[in-house]
Amino acid sequence: MEQIDQTEHPAELILEIQTRSLNQYHRLHNFPVRIGRALDNDIILSDATVSSHHLEIDLADDGQLVIRNLSTENGSKVNRQTLTDEPLTVKLQEQPLNLLLGTRRARVLRSDMAIEKTSVRNCTGVYLLFCKPLWSVALMFITLFVFLFEKYLETVYAKEASYYLSDLMPYLLAMIVLTLIVAGISRLSIRRWEIGSALSFAALLMLGPQVLGEIGHKLNYLLTATWPLDWVSLVGDFLWMPALLYLYVRLVHHSQALPAIGIALLFSAPMLLYQASDYADQMAIADEFTGEAQFSRELSSLNMHLAPTLSVDEFISYVRTELKPVQTDAQSQGAEQE
Amino acid sequence: MLRRVLFLFLVCHLFSALVRAETLSTSLYAEAEQSIYQVQVVNRKTSNKTTIGSGFLVEREDILATNYHVVSDYVSDPGSYRLEYLSTSGETGELELLSVDVLHDLAVLRSAQPLGRPLKIGKLPEKGAGLYSLGNPLDLGFSIVSGTNNGILSNSEENNILFSGSLNPGMSGGPTLNEAGRVVGINVATAGDDVSFLVSAQYLDILLERIKLRSYRASDDFHSDITNQLSTRSIETLKRLLQNEWEGIVIGRFIVPAEMGATVSCWDGSEEPEERGLVEVSAASCSNELKIYLNKKLSVGSVQYQYAWYETEKMIPPRFYRNYELNNNSGLRVRSDSQSVTPFACKTRFVDVSSKEFKMTVCRRDYRRYKGLSDVLVTGAMVDEPKRGMLFDLYLSGSDFSSAISLLERMLRSFKWNK
Numbered sequence: 001m002e003q004i005d006q007t008e009h010p011a012e013l014i015l016e017i018q019t020r021s022l023n024q025y026h027r028l029h030n031f032p033v034r035i036g037r038a039l040d041n042d043i044i045l046s047d048a049t050v051s052s053h054h055l056e057i058d059l060a061d062d063g064q065l066v067i068r069n070l071s072t073e074n075g076s077k078v079n080r081q082t083l084t085d086e087p088l089t090v091k092l093q094e095q096p097l098n099l100l101l102g103t104r105r106a107r108v109l110r111s112d113m114a115i116e117k118t119s120v121r122n123c124t125g126v127y128l129l130f131c132k133p134l135w136s137v138a139l140m141f142i143t144l145f146v147f148l149f150e151k152y153l154e155t156v157y158a159k160e161a162s163y164y165l166s167d168l169m170p171y172l173l174a175m176i177v178l179t180l181i182v183a184g185i186s187r188l189s190i191r192r193w194e195i196g197s198a199l200s201f202a203a204l205l206m207l208g209p210q211v212l213g214e215i216g217h218k219l220n221y222l223l224t225a226t227w228p229l230d231w232v233s234l235v236g237d238f239l240w241m242p243a244l245l246y247l248y249v250r251l252v253h254h255s256q257a258l259p260a261i262g263i264a265l266l267f268s269a270p271m272l273l274y275q276a277s278d279y280a281d282q283m284a285i286a287d288e289f290t291g292e293a294q295f296s297r298e299l300s301s302l303n304m305h306l307a308p309t310l311s312v313d314e315f316i317s318y319v320r321t322e323l324k325p326v327q328t329d330a331q332s333q334g335a336e337q338e
Numbered sequence: 339m340l341r342r343v344l345f346l347f348l349v350c351h352l353f354s355a356l357v358r359a360e361t362l363s364t365s366l367y368a369e370a371e372q373s374i375y376q377v378q379v380v381n382r383k384t385s386n387k388t389t390i391g392s393g394f395l396v397e398r399e400d401i402l403a404t405n406y407h408v409v410s411d412y413v414s415d416p417g418s419y420r421l422e423y424l425s426t427s428g429e430t431g432e433l434e435l436l437s438v439d440v441l442h443d444l445a446v447l448r449s450a451q452p453l454g455r456p457l458k459i460g461k462l463p464e465k466g467a468g469l470y471s472l473g474n475p476l477d478l479g480f481s482i483v484s485g486t487n488n489g490i491l492s493n494s495e496e497n498n499i500l501f502s503g504s505l506n507p508g509m510s511g512g513p514t515l516n517e518a519g520r521v522v523g524i525n526v527a528t529a530g531d532d533v534s535f536l537v538s539a540q541y542l543d544i545l546l547e548r549i550k551l552r553s554y555r556a557s558d559d560f561h562s563d564i565t566n567q568l569s570t571r572s573i574e575t576l577k578r579l580l581q582n583e584w585e586g587i588v589i590g591r592f593i594v595p596a597e598m599g600a601t602v603s604c605w606d607g608s609e610e611p612e613e614r615g616l617v618e619v620s621a622a623s624c625s626n627e628l629k630i631y632l633n634k635k636l637s638v639g640s641v642q643y644q645y646a647w648y649e650t651e652k653m654i655p656p657r658f659y660r661n662y663e664l665n666n667n668s669g670l671r672v673r674s675d676s677q678s679v680t681p682f683a684c685k686t687r688f689v690d691v692s693s694k695e696f697k698m699t700v701c702r703r704d705y706r707r708y709k710g711l712s713d714v715l716v717t718g719a720m721v722d723e724p725k726r727g728m729l730f731d732l733y734l735s736g737s738d739f740s741s742a743i744s745l746l747e748r749m750l751r752s753f754k755w756n757k
Contacts, residue, residue: 220466295684
């Protein structure tokens with residue numbers, strides 16, 4: 001009998017009350033255990049949806065759990081099943097027992113239950129950019145420098161240094177605001193400040209489209225085409241932010257891959273929708289016939305291109321053979337008119 | 339004392355000249371009254387007029403001449419419109435279109451019954467002679483306008499007559515008479531302030547000859563007539579330009595073709611150096627300033643080309659090229675509508691022009707109704723100098739593609755790099 005007892009109750013029972021980031025755990029010794037908001041309960045649970053006396057857990061002689069709902073307000077559920085006035089007798093197996101008290105989730109666990117592997121802070125590869133404060137600061141300065149250089153390139157007139165400095169300030173402001181928002185959300189969620197990682201995230205978020213745009217421009221010139229920039233911009237507009245969020249959530253919040261993708265998509269959604277509406281507008285404009293010619297207008301001082309340089313002779317015969325008359329419905333239209 | 343006498347004499351002389359002119363224009367109007375008509379394009383659905391112009395009887399009692407642009411709506415869409423005349427006495431009737439000449443903006447119409455007295459075509463008098471233009475300005479009533487002959491504009495492809503008199507909308511297609519009452523020109527356009535243009539009556543004479551050969555039968559297909567006229571003109575014009583000796587102008591380090599003939603004129607487009615500017619720009623643009631009117635949305639026949647040289651001392655190459663690229667956008671007006679033309683098809687390649695490398699694009703779009711005619715757009719940018727740039731644009735509208743490419747070929751061969 002004792003042996004059977006040991007195999008059936010080899011471990012203590014534990015009540016896990018789920019609160020974000022760090023859960024509360026209560027060892028269950030003296031049955032019955034009463035849970036509720038009132039201060040005379042065995043386990044006090046200060047959740048507004050929990051009744052003063054909400055739930056009672058008892059241990060029967062055969063080792064089964066007897067769960068009794070005491071709440072007349074929001075009620076309780078065990079493994080998604082609503083408790084009635086009748087107490088529920090249930091055997092605790094390997095799987096924990098999921099409870100819902102009002103809207104508060106809780107689980108009854110066995111102390112010998114296998115727990116998830118420790119999430120190791122993985123500071124290798126691309127994560128280095130988020131882990132090391134030195135990288136965060138470097139990224140911030142690189143981003144500011146890129147924006148400064150961009151401003152310098154597009155200014156046609158000679159300007160004082162203060163002009164460029166004042167132009168840089170909005171970017172710096174945006175980066176800091178972004179950092180604080182991201183770090184603040186992490187602080188609320190995991191109770192830790194992750195300013196460095198958040199700064200890396202903000203800097204990379206701003207830097208990415210700029211760098212991708214430049215790469216697209218150079219590719220356009222290299223290939224004498226117009227599609228590379230379009231495709232690279234598409235990556236910059238739709239994939240860059242979710243990818244960065246994914247990396248950030250994986251590293252800082254130690255999320256699993258799938259939940260991390262979900263969070264990344266959820267938080268990028270407003271940005272993605274904004275970009276999508278922008279693209280929809282652009283497509284509507286592109287569908288309008290303006291009569292403008294579309295071709296690779298890019299010019300580059302590096303002058304790197306794959307297409308060979310033709311002689312005037314070669315170019316003229318190339319144009320003559322490549323630019324054929326467009327088939328039009330002129331004849332049929334003309335006939336109709338007559 | 340002497341001065342006063344002279345002055346009096348002058349006044350008397352002027353007065354008598356005025357009286358003479360007045361009596362002449364009175365008699366000319368009285369004579370021509372039976373020969374001039376208003377030509378109307380009428381919407382078949384509503385029977386309301388959409389376009390008005392003037393016209394006159396010529397050669398036969400049932401043959402009217404007017405401008406092509408007066409009847410162009412009808413040519414584009416004869417199903418929706420019909421043509422009518424309105425006489426000075428208020429009679430109306432339907433007209434049939436016999437033939438058009440879009441190059442000289444002429445159209446010849448026929449009425450089912452004889453209308454009045456046809457005018458005769460005469461010779462253009464010497465420069466400075468008086469001319470009398472008839473028509474119905476702004477639908478206000480038939481009028482006569484006196485002015486002066488200032489000769490044929492030999493530096494334009496149209497060879498129009500410059501008439502120093504005031505033409506107004508609605509007078510288009512009306513006759514301009516010499517003092518003998520003969521038609522010397524057809525009212526066609528005005529630049530305002532007594533600067534007006536007449537189509538030389540010799541072109542009407544040629545058109546009437548052609549119609550006579552067809553026994554006054556209407557053309558079978560106006561669109562194919564127009565297409566033939568335009569493509570023949572384009573091929574001949576470009577052939578003539580190619581046969582000419584071309585002048586060269588210096589743009590930066592290049593010598594490039596300037597005027598290709600008398601009909602092309604070039605203007606400087608250089609920019610004044612700006613106070614904090616970092617780039618020096620010298621530029622020129624050339625054009626034949628021709629617009630052959632086809633319809634409200636479409637005019638063709640222009641040949642335009644322009645060059646711009648950019649040079650900097652103070653900019654680093656990426657910064658210079660950023661600015662240079664922004665200018666690589668010809669700014670030529672190439673807008674059109676999808677019913678008239680196909681979208682542009684473009685080909686871009688790098689080309690060695692006089693030992694310098696250019697990124698060169700040729701674009702072509704074809705006219706949907708006028709088969710064989712294309713708009714050809716060429717843009718080139720020198721790309722092998724880090725602190726210097728040269729942009730070249732060429733645009734031909736309503737042109738024969740092959741002839742346009744021949745012109746481009748000769749232009750590129752004429753580029754000379756000046757070390």
